[in-house]
Amino acid sequence: xxxxxxxxxxxxxxxxxxxxxxxxxxxxxxxxxxxxxxxxxxxxxxxxxxxxxxxxxxxxxxxxxxxxxxxxxxxxxxxxxxxxxxxxxxxxxxxxxxxxxxxxxxxxxxxxxxxxxxxxxxxxxxxxxxxxxxxxxxxxxxxxxxxxxxxxxxxxxxxxxxxxxxxxxxxxxxxxxxxxxxxxxxxxxxxxxxxxxxxxxxxxxxxxxxxxxxxxxxxx
Amino acid sequence: xxxxxxxxxxxxxxxxxxxxxxxxxxxxxxxxxxxxxxxxxxxxxxxxxxxxxxxxxxxxxxxxxxxxxxxxxxxxxxxxxxxxxxxxxxxxxxxxxxxxxxxxxxxxxxxxxxxxxxxxxxxxxxxxxxxxxxxxxxxxxxxxxxxxxxxxxxxxxxxxxxxxxxxxxxxxxxxxx
Numbered sequence: 001x002x003x004x005x006x007x008x009x010x011x012x013x014x015x016x017x018x019x020x021x022x023x024x025x026x027x028x029x030x031x032x033x034x035x036x037x038x039x040x041x042x043x044x045x046x047x048x049x050x051x052x053x054x055x056x057x058x059x060x061x062x063x064x065x066x067x068x069x070x071x072x073x074x075x076x077x078x079x080x081x082x083x084x085x086x087x088x089x090x091x092x093x094x095x096x097x098x099x100x101x102x103x104x105x106x107x108x109x110x111x112x113x114x115x116x117x118x119x120x121x122x123x124x125x126x127x128x129x130x131x132x133x134x135x136x137x138x139x140x141x142x143x144x145x146x147x148x149x150x151x152x153x154x155x156x157x158x159x160x161x162x163x164x165x166x167x168x169x170x171x172x173x174x175x176x177x178x179x180x181x182x183x184x185x186x187x188x189x190x191x192x193x194x195x196x197x198x199x200x201x202x203x204x205x206x207x208x209x210x211x212x213x214x215x216x217x218x219x220x
Numbered sequence: 221x222x223x224x225x226x227x228x229x230x231x232x233x234x235x236x237x238x239x240x241x242x243x244x245x246x247x248x249x250x251x252x253x254x255x256x257x258x259x260x261x262x263x264x265x266x267x268x269x270x271x272x273x274x275x276x277x278x279x280x281x282x283x284x285x286x287x288x289x290x291x292x293x294x295x296x297x298x299x300x301x302x303x304x305x306x307x308x309x310x311x312x313x314x315x316x317x318x319x320x321x322x323x324x325x326x327x328x329x330x331x332x333x334x335x336x337x338x339x340x341x342x343x344x345x346x347x348x349x350x351x352x353x354x355x356x357x358x359x360x361x362x363x364x365x366x367x368x369x370x371x372x373x374x375x376x377x378x379x380x381x382x383x384x385x386x387x388x389x390x391x392x393x394x395x396x397x
Contacts (some may be wrong), residue, residue, distance in 0.1 A: 001318060001319075001355060002318070002319050002322070002355075005315075005318060005319060005322060006275065006276070006279050006322075009279035009280065009282065009283045010278075010279050010282060010283075012283065012286070012288050013279070013282035013283045013285070013286040013288060014282070014286070016286040016287055016288040016291075017282075017285070017286040017287075020286070020287050022285065022286055022287060025285045025286075026282050026285045026286045028285070029281040029282050029284065029285030029286075030278050030281060030282050032281055033274075033277035033278040033279070033280065033281030033282065033325075033329075034274045034277060034278050036277050036281070036328065036329075036332065037270065037273040037274030037275075037276070037277035037278070037325070038270060038273075038274060040273060040277075040328050041266055041267070041269045041270040041273050041274075042266070044265075044266040044269065045262065045263055045266040045267075047262075048262035048263075048265050048266050049259045049260075049262030049263060049266075050259065050262070051262070052258050052259055052261050052262040052265070053254075053255035053256065053257075053258045053259030053262070054236070054237065054240055054241075054255065054258075055240075055258060056254050056255065056257055056258020056259070057240050057241055057244045057249065057251050057254045057255050057258065058240045058243075058244065059258070060244060060249045060254045061240070061243050061244030061246075061247045061249045062247060063240065063243065063244075108360065111361055112360070112361060112364045112365075115361050115362075115364060115365045116364070116365055118365075119365045119366075119367075125366065125367075126366075126367065126368050126369055127367065127368075127369040127371065128362065128367045128369060128370050128371045128373055132361075132362075132367065132373070133370075133371055133372060133373045133376065135361070136357060136358060136361055136362070136373045136376070136377065137373070137376045137377065137380065139352060139357045139361065140317075140351065140352050140353075140354040140357045140358070140376075140377035140380060140381070141351055141352065141377075141380040141381075141384065142351070142352040144349065144350075145232065145236070146232060146233060146236065147345070147348075147349030147350075149324070149349075150327070150345045150348055150349045153327070153328055153331060153336075153345075154331065154336040154341070154345060157331050157332055157335070157336045157341075158335075158336065159335075159336035159337050159341075160337055161229075161337065162336070163229055163230070163232070163233055164226070164229050164337075164342070165229070165342055165345040165346050165349065166228060166229040166232045166233065167224075167225035167226060167227075167228035167229040167232075167395070168225060168229075168342070168346045168388065168391045168392055168395055168396075169345070169346050169349040169350050169388075170228065170232075171225065171387070171391050172346055172347070172349075172350035172384055172387045172388040172391055173349070173350040173351065173384065175383060175384065175387040176350055176351050176380045176381070176383050176384030176387060177380070179379060179380045179383035179384070180376055180377070180379070180380035180383075183375070183376045183379045183380065184372075184376050187371075187372040187375070187376060
């Protein structure tokens with residue numbers, strides 16, 4: 001999927017440039033884009049070094065575990081079919097806490113651990129269980145307290161108030177998460193498990209096509 | 221509403237910066253050593269982004285310079301004008317669920333062109349920060365355990381992306397008006 005988007009953008013650009021006589025401008029834009037990519041990445045160093053340092057303090061102080069405990073009731077409500085003492089619960093709570101704190105590097109391994117534990121409860125190893133879908137929904141909308149990358153980019157381009165988007169982002173992400181939870185609940189009730197094998201071949205094909213794409217997780 | 225959101229924006233970071241080390245010191249953590257230890261990873265993370273961001277920035281800069289982006293934006297402009305939404309942000313809505321580096325590159329391009337403190341810059345930042353890349357998360361999480369039938373997971377992810385996109389625009393128009 002990502003391969004196709006990338007290729008399409010480049011091919012369309014060249015064809016379009018040839019048609020409108022902007023070939024030189026497009027060539028220049030290619031190199032200019034590469035330069036911006038490097039400049040922005042370097043601009044991220046300061047914020048990422050600082051923020052990952054702060055987050056390690058939080059981790060060492062047990063904030064992750066503390067937050068995970070606070071999320072307990074919510075997680076039990078969201079995952080009614082996972083036994084309370086199952087190890088999956090712990091991983092789910094840690095995954096959610098890491099997402100909230102913006103610890104992308106910790107969130108993904110914990111999420112995968114949670115998936116592996118949920119897979120043990122799965123009678124049909126090929127097909128996602130409702131609990132897996134819920135965990136995925138939470139991760140795609142991922143509540144984040146501080147969008148560090150965006151703050152760094154805004155700083156790079158001379159924003160007067162780089163952090164002014166913290167509030168708007170927090171509200172938007174909360175709304176997206178609530179929407180994900182509601183949609184997940186709705187599908188969970190609507191689709192009985194035995195019909196799924198027929199209904200969802202198309203969805204699995206689409207995700208299969210994306211397999212192997214190594215993308216930077218935007219959580220960084 | 222505006223007061224509350226700007227208070228949140230101003231105080232969120234300083235509160236965390238003071239709360240985390242204080243809480244840690246209270247729990248007998250050597251705060252400075254912890255900080256340095258964790259901070260080491262920041263450099264590698266930033267460097268690892270370079271190939272992704274360069275690749276995507278090249279494609280998107282070319283797409284803009286060729287005039288193809290403008291044509292795409294013009295096509296949907298009438299509809300967005302009625303709602304008072306800058307149509308430049310629409311391609312971001314399409315890119316966001318599909319590619320994290322691509323949407324980050326487009327956000328960067330918008331911020332570079334229109335300025336970080338323009339309405340377009342603010343909306344783009346909010347959209348980029350508020351959801352994760354659905355396709356990436358789906359591939360990694362289900363790929364790791366060999367799930368092939370993903371049921372309704374993709375639909376839920378895309379629906380929440382759409383809601384997040386609309387919410388980000390609405391909130392920015394409301395707050396930064």
